[in-house]
Amino acid sequence: MSENASLMDKWISLAKRRGFVFPGSEIYGGLANSYEYGPLGVELKKNIQDEWWNNFIRQRSDMVGLDSSIILHPKVWEASGHVASFADAMIDCKNCKSRTRADHLIEDYFEKKGEKTNVEGKSVEELDKIIQENKIPCPVCGKRDWTPVRKFNLLFETKIGIVPEDQSKVYLRGETAQGIFVSFKNIIDSTRVTLPFGVGQLGKTFRNEITKGNFIFRTLEFEQGEIEYFFDPSVEDWNKLFESWKDSLWKFVTGNLNVREENLRWREHSDEERSFYSKRTEDLEYKFPFGFKELWGLAYRTDYDLKQHMKYSGVDLSYSDPVSGKKFIPHVIEPAVGINRLLAMVMLDSYAEEGDRVVLKLKPRLAPYKAAIFPLLANKPELVELARKIYLDLKKEFPVAWDARGNIGKRYYSQDEIGTPYCMTVDFDSLDKDDVTVRNRDTMKQERVPIKELKNYLRNAIQENSSQ
Ligand code: GAP
Numbered sequence: 161m162s163e164n165a166s167l168m169d170k171w172i173s174l175a176k177r178r179g180f181v182f183p184g185s186e187i188y189g190g191l192a193n194s195y196e197y198g199p200l201g202v203e204l205k206k207n208i209q210d211e212w213w214n215n216f217i218r219q220r221s222d223m224v225g226l227d228s229s230i231i232l233h234p235k236v237w238e239a240s241g242h243v244a245s246f247a248d249a250m251i252d253c254k255n256c257k258s259r260t261r262a263d264h265l266i267e268d269y270f271e272k273k274g275e276k277t278n279v280e281g282k283s284v285e286e287l288d289k290i291i292q293e294n295k296i297p298c299p300v301c302g303k304r305d306w307t308p309v310r311k312f313n314l315l316f317e318t319k320i321g322i323v324p325e326d327q328s329k330v331y332l333r334g335e336t337a338q339g340i341f342v343s344f345k346n347i348i349d350s351t352r353v354t355l356p357f358g359v360g361q362l363g364k365t366f367r368n369e370i371t372k373g374n375f376i377f378r379t380l381e382f383e384q385g386e387i388e389y390f391f392d393p394s395v396e397d398w399n400k401l402f403e404s405w406k407d408s409l410w411k412f413v414t415g416n417l418n419v420r421e422e423n424l425r426w427r428e429h430s431d432e433e434r435s436f437y438s439k440r441t442e443d444l445e446y447k448f449p450f451g452f453k454e455l456w457g458l459a460y461r462t463d464y465d466l467k468q469h470m471k472y473s474g475v476d477l478s479y480s481d482p483v484s485g486k487k488f489i490p491h492v493i494e495p496a497v498g499i500n501r502l503l504a505m506v507m508l509d510s511y512a513e514e515g516d517r518v519v520l521k522l523k524p525r526l527a528p529y530k531a532a533i534f535p536l537l538a539n540k541p542e543l544v545e546l547a548r549k550i551y552l553d554l555k556k557e558f559p560v561a562w563d564a565r566g567n568i569g570k571r572y573y574s575q576d577e578i579g580t581p582y583c584m585t586v587d588f589d590s591l592d593k594d595d596v597t598v599r600n601r602d603t604m605k606q607e608r609v610p611i612k613e614l615k616n617y618l619r620n621a622i623q624e625n626s627s628q
Pocket residue numbers: 334335336337367369376377378379380381382384386454455456457494496497498499500501
């Protein structure tokens with residue numbers, strides 16, 4: 161087994177075993193490309209979302225937040241172009257009936273031969289030609305009996321209304337971004353924002369995807385963190401703004417999320433790959449076990465979206481400069497990320513094997529539990545009582561774990577594997593001296609800390625790690 165394949169297996173196994181990520185609807189045999197976030201996964205995901213929200217919305221004076229609907233007026237998706245062209249090119253095997261994304265079929269075929277290929281932006285005719293010319297077989301049954309390549313829309317359709325005759329078709333949002341454009345007028349009318357400013361939103365997005373099965377990398381529903389940064393192109397140099405966003409995203413990933421720089425790179429979209437309305441698009445990519453893949457997209461979308469919504473809604477979405485009175489449609493730069501991909505990256509990048517222990521070297525701010533509290537011996541009521549008191553007191557302010565099973569060594573290893581930065585043990589000395597042993601996850605060093613100092617100890621540890 162290659163190193164990467166084995167890391168992937170170990171990650172998936174740890175994620176399930178320790179309650180980070182479970183297969184979707186497992187008791188019914190599973191549902192392809194869907195997952196559940198377990199007790200620890202939901203904490204880690206929330207910590208990543210909070211980090212995103214604090215860093216990009218609360219700590220900046222040029223940003224505001226939004227929480228728009230998952231179900232928007234269906235015209236939104238006509239205006240945005242999703243109804244007409246948000247589609248993947250698919251191909252079906254006539255023999256075994258399996259359906260595959262045509263680009264994945266071609267890329268995987270060449271990858272197996274040790275050749276690199278990129279078919280981003282190719283038309284269905286061009287994809288058909290490559291499959292025919294190279295006599296690419298079906299990866300499931302081995303036959304070469306393909307339908308032509310066809311486009312399938314990724315939007316999930318549903319209906320509103322309970323009376324069948326009165327039902328109307330709507331879509332689950334295929335990106336959070338459109339909600340921002342739709343609320344643009346209300347935001348400028350109700351707040352004091354002036355250009356340049358951004359609107360950020362976190363929330364669920366839905367896409368009817370066929371995937372390569374890379375665990376949570378590409379799923380049917382996922383959380384997006386999207387920002388539309390509005391500006392006046394006659395005042396701001398868009399290239400400079402674009403570069404400053406590149407810098408902010410890089411700092412967030414390497415600083416706030418503590419990811420190693422050598423596992424990250426920027427990749428610029430070619431003219432073929434880039435959406436027609438975008439002047440420049442770059443992806444921040446992470447080195448997943450299955451290769452460098454998109455983590456965060458950064459696109460200069462010009463004034464395309466606001467203009468489209470003006471056209472389809474008939475409502476004026478222009479901005480009036482409060483000083484000059486100039487009226488115009490702002491342009492936007494859009495950083496768009498999947499929170500689930502951030503979680504995947506954070507788990508993979510912090511995974512370490514040291515001797516016989518597995519450690520998730522998560523920043524304390526991201527760790528699901530900030531500390532675990534143990535009584536040295538579970539059968540000594542005086543130790544259990546004091547440890548329990550400390551645990552309940554810390555729990556008022558921090559997510560902390562309790563463990564009284566097995567021996568101390570096993571408890572340490574169990575907490576290391578889920579990334580708990582500190583383990584606090586109440587022993588016989590604690591009863592006289594009012595202190596505990598605090599063991600550090602990364603250095604494995606131990607120190608005595610007074611019980612009354614434990615809250616400050618954790619506050620400092622979390623704070624210290626926020627400033628990197
Ligand atoms: N508004 C632009 C937009 O939605 P995108 O590249 O389609 O752009 C943005 O999506 C980010 O959302 C991606 O960089 C990726 O992190 C995440 N993402 C996209 N599709 C996903 C899926 N099916 N599962 C998980 N994350 C996904």
